[in-house]
Amino acid sequence: MYPRLKALAVAMLCALLAACANTQAAPEPSSGPTPLTSSAALGDFATVDYCSLLDVPAVAPGAVASPTFETCQARLGARTILVGPLAFDSDPNIRPYAYPGPVPDGVAVQQSMFNDRTACTRAITFADGNRLDLSVSDTSDDQAARCGVADAAVGSVLGVVTANKVGRLKFPERSWGLVAPCALLDTHDLDDAAGADSRPATGLSGHSCIRGKVSFKLTVETDEDARPAETVGGREARLRTAGAFCLIDTTQPAPGLPGRRELAEISVVETAGTANDATCAHARAAAASIFPRLPHA
Known part of the structure; x- marks a missing residue:
């Protein structure tokens, strides 16, 4: 009996090896184009x-x-x-x-x-x-x-x-491009202007933030500004109204960009209609809190 069992085992092994030799790896699923985010x-x-x-x-x-x-x-x-x-x-x-x-x-x-x-x-x-x-x-x-x-x-x-x-973009030291704008809005100094229960929400670029009725953005100005200046928060500032918004901004020389100026702009929206003196008082109060905390070039 032993020789028969041995022969049978050898035959089974050979059959298995042949089956393995003929087995092909399953093709990997083809991947289609990836939607671009x-x-x-x-x-x-x-x-x-x-x-x-x-x-x-x-x-x-x-x-x-x-x-x-x-x-x-x-x-x-x-x-x-x-x-x-x-x-x-x-x-x-x-x-x-x-x-x-x-x-x-x-x-x-x-x-x-x-x-x-x-x-x-x-x-x-x-x-x-x-x-x-x-x-x-x-x-x-x-x-x-x-x-x-x-x-x-x-x-x-x-x-x-x-x-x-x-x-x-590469932001030199003390550039406003390195400032986190929401950090400057997250203060009780802005409760009256923004709303006490409001919370900061950053914009997509990371250079703007909104808290309630107050918006704050940092950028590089593209136009010369001839509006009369006033001093707010220890900086030269300019105020204007545009529909429901009162806006106030300040600038500094742009580090690493000769002849250009960085701009910090605060806007307060009047939810009841057109911006008025009270709206601009809130804008000045927000600027008085935020502008002193910006780095100087």
């Missing part, structure tokens, strides 16, 4: 150099591009191209349209009907719902020309993000 496209929102998204020689030859903390502004004569800021709120003016270029998976390019007699505005909405606004404005009546430039700018942005070539 804003964080995958742009990385750290707080350090995006928005001017790196705009191929100025191709889109607007001769334009001069200037980055802020949240945008890029390129100017050529009366025409201005603005890339940014990032937004996550809904905009009822945004509508679908037939963008003529390629679009990454999960991304939608839309148009805005707001102010469409002097500006052509596009919205690049990523798979996570965050969008990058882009506009071209000038004084002409040629909307088709403006929108041609806007579509070229959209193509530049999409080309940069899909090639992983987004540039980064």
